[in-house]
Amino acid sequence: MKMIKNSFNMSLMSRSSNESFARATVAAFATQLDPTIEEISDIKTAVSEAVTNCIVHAYDNTLGKIYISAEILDNNTIKIKIRDKGKGIENVEKAMEPLFTTVGGERAGLGFAVMMSFMDSVKVRSALGKGTSIIMTKKISRRYSVNG
Amino acid sequence: MSAEINVTGEVVTAYLSGELDHHTAKQMRETIDSAVELNMPSLLVLDFSRVSFMDSSGIGLVMGRYRNLQKTGAALHISGTSPNIYKVMKLAGIERLAKLERGNEND
Ligand SMILES: Nc1ncnc2c1ncn2[C@@H]1O[C@H](COP(=O)(O)OP(=O)(O)OP(=O)(O)O)[C@@H](O)[C@H]1O
Ligand SMILES: [Mg+2]
Numbered sequence: 001m002k003m004i005k006n007s008f009n010m011s012l013m014s015r016s017s018n019e020s021f022a023r024a025t026v027a028a029f030a031t032q033l034d035p036t037i038e039e040i041s042d043i044k045t046a047v048s049e050a051v052t053n054c055i056v057h058a059y060d061n062t063l064g065k066i067y068i069s070a071e072i073l074d075n076n077t078i079k080i081k082i083r084d085k086g087k088g089i090e091n092v093e094k095a096m097e098p099l100f101t102t103v104g105g106e107r108a109g110l111g112f113a114v115m116m117s118f119m120d121s122v123k124v125r126s127a128l129g130k131g132t133s134i135i136m137t138k139k140i141s142r143r144y145s146v147n148g
Numbered sequence: 149m150s151a152e153i154n155v156t157g158e159v160v161t162a163y164l165s166g167e168l169d170h171h172t173a174k175q176m177r178e179t180i181d182s183a184v185e186l187n188m189p190s191l192l193v194l195d196f197s198r199v200s201f202m203d204s205s206g207i208g209l210v211m212g213r214y215r216n217l218q219k220t221g222a223a224l225h226i227s228g229t230s231p232n233i234y235k236v237m238k239l240a241g242i243e244r245l246a247k248l249e250r251g252n253e254n255d
Binding site (some may be wrong): 017019020023030037038041044045047048052055056105106107108110111113114117 | 179
């Protein structure tokens with residue numbers, strides 16, 4: 001059983017201007033694990049993907065609420081949960097395939113591929129008409145400083 | 149987020165800056181597309197030196213511009229990518245569509 005050392009949670013409206021706010025907030029929370037610039041950037045990018053999906057897909061650019069929470073676990077791992085109460089995903093396995101998109105045009109269909117490549121684990125739970133939740137974890141490398 | 153356009157002969161260069169996500173991509177796309185329509189370049193350069201963040205919305209932007217350029221047979225170059233942006237570009241296989249160059253990390 002992993003112990004939770006710290007946590008936060010927040011909700012925000014699905015406005016696209018909140019995309020940068022959401023990823024910056026989670027990144028700021030993650031700094032207590034002393035991540036590298038690359039690790040912080042990975043977390044920011046993965047959060048941006050999940051939050052953008054809530055705005056573009058779950059709520060189809062209408063207004064709804066996005067719930068974000070994160071936990072610091074005792075093995076130097078951050079666990080991030082991003083949840084919406086939007087339309088849900090019909091076939092999660094298919095949605096997670098690289099280049100799969102139901103929107104096309106200016107969307108590449110790479111959001112899930114980015115999340116899976118930049119985080120250690122990505123779990124998706126979804127119910128049609130009810131919403132989707134994404135749980136991602138990333139273990140932050142332990143760097144040794146002069147102070148040990 | 150902004151896109152500054154420079155036209156030299158048949159080359160249109162778009163200097164992108166700021167954070168490139170779903171929120172900012174639309175405006176950048178419009179600036180690039182109107183410069184391409186107006187100048188009909190044989191080469192479009194997207195310079196990422198001043199882009200501090202990019203997610204898959206940036207990939208959508210690059211792929212969309214690539215598709216548009218296909219109509220006239222113009223080439224696409226991506227330059228100035230930071231390590232993080234380069235990583236996202238590589239994940240998407242952008243080097244198969246465009247010449248992909250890393251930026252100077254000390255810029
Ligand atoms: N929160 C969500 N609610 C409903 N559908 C979703 C959600 N997240 C993803 N999807 C569905 O899964 C598909 C794949 O998502 P993914 O993020 O990989 O690609 P995309 O968003 O279409 O394109 P990109 O992320 O590259 O801009 C989406 O096209 C959409 O149909
Ligand atoms: Mg997406």
